[in-house]
Amino acid sequence: MSSQAKASNASSSDKLLKWILGICLTVGGILVILPFVWMILSAFKPEGEIQNIPPTLLPEKFTTENFKNLFQNMNFGVYLKNTLMIVFFSFIGLFMNAMAGFGFAKYKFKADNKLFYIVLATMMIPGQVTMIPVYLILNQMHLTNTMIGIVLPGLVGAFGIFLFRQFMSTIPDELLEATRLDGAGEFRTFLQIVLPISKPILAVQGILAFIGGWNSFLWPLIIANDEKLYTLSVGLSLLKGQYGGNYALQMAGSTFMVVPIIIIFILFQKHIIENYAISGIK
Structure with missing residues (x-):
């Protein structure tokens, strides 16, 4: 042949x-x-149709009553507001993680490596171990059953600081020095030079911050005893307990939880791919 x-x-x-x-x-x-x-x-089917056997994929009778019930009878509007507030503070924490990572990456000070290792060591401690001590501290500060008490413990994290530090350590020092010579201060250098370069890692961390804030369940359930401070995840758990037989309502609540995360991922997936590409080049 x-x-x-x-x-x-x-x-x-x-x-x-x-x-x-x-x-x-x-x-x-x-x-x-x-x-x-x-x-x-x-989620757009009536309760009678969702229990049909054999089940149907497309709704025969399209309805939005399930979503209306969520907001009119189940306080999902309050849960949504609380969840969005937690997401907002998660992005503030993301900005603080970026500043801390930049400090560890580009500034030399006494015991900087030891301090960074101490920050990394906190990653080895499970969150469940620290919940009771953190709760007792917040209780002494009279911050239990408050929104500040919910968002404060998760404002910064060792994992985010580590990722930003590793990424920003690859930014050339000459670029930062040239910016300083042009008269830019440290904060302006961080905002106008470092953050735009760090878009890929910001996108990845932004998605993680959004998902963590959007799905927050255990800590709000522990720290808050007022239903006005509950999040969507806690509300969905209450929905499952109170309306366990209403599958259409549960589908609407689950859809309301899942779809925003899918949309955020679709919007930022380009930057995630860029981050993996840059990591491969390194």
Whole structure:
């Protein structure tokens, strides 16, 4: 057999393998996304239709009553406001993590490495271990059952500081020195030079901060005993307990929790890919 024929057979085998892999990945993707699609579509079905056997994918009678019930009868408007406040303070914490990471990456001071290792050591302690001491401290400060008590413990984190420090340590010192020579102060250098360069890691950390704030459940449940301070996750848990047989209402609540996270990920996935590409180049 000639070399040309062998090359043609190898090319045909590669194409067949790619087709098989493509079909497998497509089928797997459909199986993964199908429950989410069914959940979202079921949120717009009446309760009677969602219990039909065999189940239907598309709503026969489209309705938004489930979402109206969430906000009119289940206080989801209050839960949404509290969750958005936690997300807002999570982004403030993201900015503080970035400043701390920049300080560890570009400033030399006494015992800087030891202090950074102490910050990293806190990552080894499970959050469940520190919950009781933190609760007692906040109780002594009269911050229990307050929004400040909910957002304060999670305002900064060692993981975020570590990621920013590792990324910002690769920024050339010459670029920062040139900015300072032009008369820019340290804070202006951080805002106008460091943060724009750090867009990929900011996007990744932004998504993590949003997901962490949006899904906050255990700490708000512990620190708050007033329903006016509950979050969407706590409200969804209450919904499951009080309306366990109303599946349409539960689907609406779950959809309201999941869809914003999917939208945020779609909007920022380009920057996530850029971050992985930059990490690979390094």
